[in-house]
Amino acid sequence: MYNLHYFPGNASFAPHALINEIGAPVELSLIDRAGGGHKQPAYLKLNPAGRIPAFVDGDLVLFEAAAICLHLCDKHPQANLAPALGTDARAHFYKWLMFMTNTIQPDVLIYHYTDRYTTDAAGVPGMKAGAEARLNAWYDLIADNMGPGPYLLGDTYSAVDVYLTMVCRWGRTMAKKPASRAKLKKLTDLVLARPAIQKTIAIEGIEGPFLG
Ligand SMILES: N[C@@H](CCC(=O)N[C@@H](CS)C(=O)NCC(=O)O)C(=O)O
Incomplete structure (x- = not known):
């Protein structure tokens, strides 16, 4: 089960949308932006830049929206969200x-x-x-x-x-x-x-x- 830390319409949107395109189960964690939730120590362990999003898959913890998107494409090739490697x-x-x-x-x-x-x-x-x-x-x-x-x-x-x-x-x-x-x-x-x-x-x- 993936865990995506998100805020509506933020850079978390693309990874979230791809997870829904794939149909993968996801636990969503809404960040309290107004309260500075993305600057708290627990969150900074996931995304040391203090930015949104952060993505967790078991032992894998990722930040940077584009990296998360690429990982999702690679992990779910059957979803055809990226062209074949080397093309x-x-x-x-x-x-x-x-x-x-x-x-x-x-x-x-x-x-x-x-x-x-x-x-x-x-x-x-x-x-x-x-x-x-x-x-x-x-x-x-x-x-x-x-x-x-x-x-x-x-x-x-x-x-x-x-x-x-x-x-x-x-x-x-x-x-x-x-x-x-x-x-x-x-x-x-x-x-x-x-x-x-x-x-x-x-x-x-x-x-x-x-x-x-
Ligand atoms: N390069 C990062 C940028 C992330 C980013 O800047 N997120 C914004 C929201 S779209 C954010 O966290 N803003 C809150 C802040 O900087 O305090 C990525 O694509 O993941």
């Missing part, structure tokens, strides 16, 4: 996942937690605007380079589509919503129509339009 499709799968975690996620963090990235309060609005401009360029880059779709890897649904849908949600308060781009709208509409994704949204109690 071109697998290489593109890695590329998109790394692009989202290494390039988009840092700017999402600057956009949402701007004050943590500077000691100059007066500079916060400008930094936030800069992050928003870069994020718009990153969402454009995906739409312009993903090929004909409808999914990131073409006609095959995979874990990176779930990850992208989560990453699009994180930009929903921006002036230009990520999913307003035609290709991202088509992709996220397909992902959001999936029973496992709807189940995840319902369990997490996420209300309102998922993508803003």
